[in-house]
Every structure is written in structure tokens, then in C-alpha cells.
Amino acid sequence: MATDPVTVPVPRRSKDYGKLEYGCDHYRRRCKIRAPCCDKIFPCRHCHNEAANSSSNPKDHHELVRQDVNQVICLVCDTEQEVAQVCSNCGVNMGEYFCGICKFYDDDITKKQFHCHDCGICRVGGRDKFFHCQRCGSCYMIELRNNHICVEDSMKTFCPICYEYLFDSIEGTRILKCGHTIHFHCLTEMTTKNQYRCPICLKAVLDMTSFWREMDMEIQVTTMPEEYQFEVSILCNDCNTTSNTQFHILGHKCKQCNSYNTRRIATRGRPNNTQTS
Structure with a gap:
């Protein structure tokens, strides 16, 4: 007759025990998650998505909905439990930053994480440095308040270069003068290859005034x-x-x-x- 697994009691630890010593390439954290979609254990949702979407069988491709996670495994004492910040068995913080809505843990609080209720997800960079644009449907730097062209749901689309979904990407993004959005590193790579036009609307993404003056001179001397x-x-x-x-x-x-x-x-x-x- 099968019996429920027994949790072995361990000494209570300080909440900071093991901080920044555990995690994956994406996050420093002291827990893993059980993905409810496939009932498998992963360090984080990005690790799950990378594994699922690299499967040779297209039918296995799927994304983990972060809010659906309800079970986590403490990496200090290996106890599986319901989502919470503090391990019920050994007492450590499984994440120095914890969001019960996103089921998100991170020990590296230098990122200044915060939850945006309008976005419905956690952001990084500090709540005081960002505002939520209702029309664009995302958080932007304070400097862009009343200083950008609004494109409805501009972040709820794919990067026109690498085609990664922008809204919940962990990579930094840049809103262009035309209002379209792109990964910052994709924009940098694009401009180093002398591609200066938005891939979507073809408007210039940089101040090209000096370059146009050079063009004037080249054309003037080239009959x-x-x-x-x-x-x-x-x-x-x-x-x-x-x-x-x-x-x-x-x-x-x-x-x-x-x-x-x-x-x-x-x-x-x-x-x-x-x-x-």
C-alpha cells in the first residue's frame, strides 16, 4: 500500500542561508518549480520554455504560464511545498525577492524588481524609475512620459529582429522614435551593420542629420x-x-x-x- 512521502526535518536555517549560491543562468534563487503543464521540475520558467521548445517533436512545444505554478522545491532541504517565500521545512527565504502573483523568486535584489499590476507581471529597474503607459500597454522609463509616440500594445508583439516576445522578455528593450519597440542588443547589432531604419515602418531610428549632410557633399561632387x-x-x-x-x-x-x-x-x-x- 503506497504511503505519502515523509519530509525529513532539518535544522532551521537563517533566512539568508545560501543566498546567491543557488539558481540557474537566468536567476539566483533557492528553489525550483514544478511545471503544472507537464509535471516536470525546472530551475525557472525560462529553463522550462527552452527545454520544451527545443524538443524535436513540435507537439511538445509549449510555454509555462508563470501564474499557474503552485508547487516549488527548496534547494536547501529538497522539500516540495506550496508556493511561499519562506521554506516551510528549513526556514530559508527561497527568494530574497518574492512575488506571490507571478510565483517569482530572485535572490539578486540589485535588479530592483517590482510588480506592475497594470502589466500583470514583475519588472526590474525600480518602481520609481518607471511609469505604465496605458495605451502602449507596458512600463517605460520615466524619461519617456509625454515624450514618446504611443503605439497601441506596442510591447505585446515580437522583436522584429530576433522574434522573441517582447512583453515578458528578460532582455532590455528600446522604444524607437516611431513608437515601435525592439531589443536593445538587437538595435545595437543592427546599427553596427549600418542598418538605421525601423524594421517595421522604415523610419530612421537615429538622428541622421550629420549623415545627410555628408550625402549632400558626396552628391554635389559626383556628377x-x-x-x-x-x-x-x-x-x-x-x-x-x-x-x-x-x-x-x-x-x-x-x-x-x-x-x-x-x-x-x-x-x-x-x-x-x-x-x-
Whole structure:
């Protein structure tokens, strides 16, 4: 006849015992979680998601809903128990930071974690440094209050570079001038490869004024042959206006905002050597 497992009593520990000594690549914490979706034990939800989504069988791919976790295992005394900050058996804090809503533990409180009720999840960086934008649907740095273009639910989408879901990503994000959002490290990698346009709307993500001045000088000293001296119609990605300008192999300047972030949409007239049938 089967019997329930017996919890072996251990000496009571101080709440700080083992702090920062346990955890995984994602978090320092003194517990593991039992995933209710597959009844397996993992150091954290990210470890679960990485394991589940790397399975060779697509049917096994799934994400752990953090709020559904109800059982954790203390790493100090190996006791499985209901979600709580303090281990019921040995008395340690299983996480110096604990959120009973997100079922989230972390010993590294230098991150300044806080729970945002509007987001419904925990954030890092300090509650006093962030505000929640109701239209964008996420927390942003205080400096962006009344100083950003709102895009409805802009964070509840995927990074246009790496395609990771942005809303609950542990990577830092950056809101662009156009209002779209991208991982900070993806933006850095993009700009080091001279890609300066938002991958979604094609607007410039940086102040390109000095670069446009360099383009002006390059075009001024680079004369096009007579057969290429004709006008083209262009659409500016930055100000969304159309205009006509002289064709040039190096680029086409918007007459409205002086940007070279433009697209050619039509040729006005024909090159001198073009024939019709």
C-alpha cells in the first residue's frame, strides 16, 4: 500500500542561508518549480520554455504560464511545498525577492524588481524609475512620459529582429522614435551593420542629420552622366511625403525634411537614350 512521502526535518536555517549560491543562468534563487503543464521540475520558467521548445517533436512545444505554478522545491532541504517565500521545512527565504502573483523568486535584489499590476507581471529597474503607459500597454522609463509616440500594445508583439516576445522578455528593450519597440542588443547589432531604419515602418531610428549632410557633399561632387539626368518621384520613409528630385545613384533627397531615407516610386520623363516601340 503506497504511503505519502515523509519530509525529513532539518535544522532551521537563517533566512539568508545560501543566498546567491543557488539558481540557474537566468536567476539566483533557492528553489525550483514544478511545471503544472507537464509535471516536470525546472530551475525557472525560462529553463522550462527552452527545454520544451527545443524538443524535436513540435507537439511538445509549449510555454509555462508563470501564474499557474503552485508547487516549488527548496534547494536547501529538497522539500516540495506550496508556493511561499519562506521554506516551510528549513526556514530559508527561497527568494530574497518574492512575488506571490507571478510565483517569482530572485535572490539578486540589485535588479530592483517590482510588480506592475497594470502589466500583470514583475519588472526590474525600480518602481520609481518607471511609469505604465496605458495605451502602449507596458512600463517605460520615466524619461519617456509625454515624450514618446504611443503605439497601441506596442510591447505585446515580437522583436522584429530576433522574434522573441517582447512583453515578458528578460532582455532590455528600446522604444524607437516611431513608437515601435525592439531589443536593445538587437538595435545595437543592427546599427553596427549600418542598418538605421525601423524594421517595421522604415523610419530612421537615429538622428541622421550629420549623415545627410555628408550625402549632400558626396552628391554635389559626383556628377551623373547626361543620360542619367532625369527626375524621379520619391516617397520619404521619415515624413511620408512624396516629391520629385533629380536621379542620383547615391540617393534621393526628400525636399520636405531633407532625409535620404526615401524610396523611388516613379520616373518622371525618360533617360535621353531610352527608345519606345
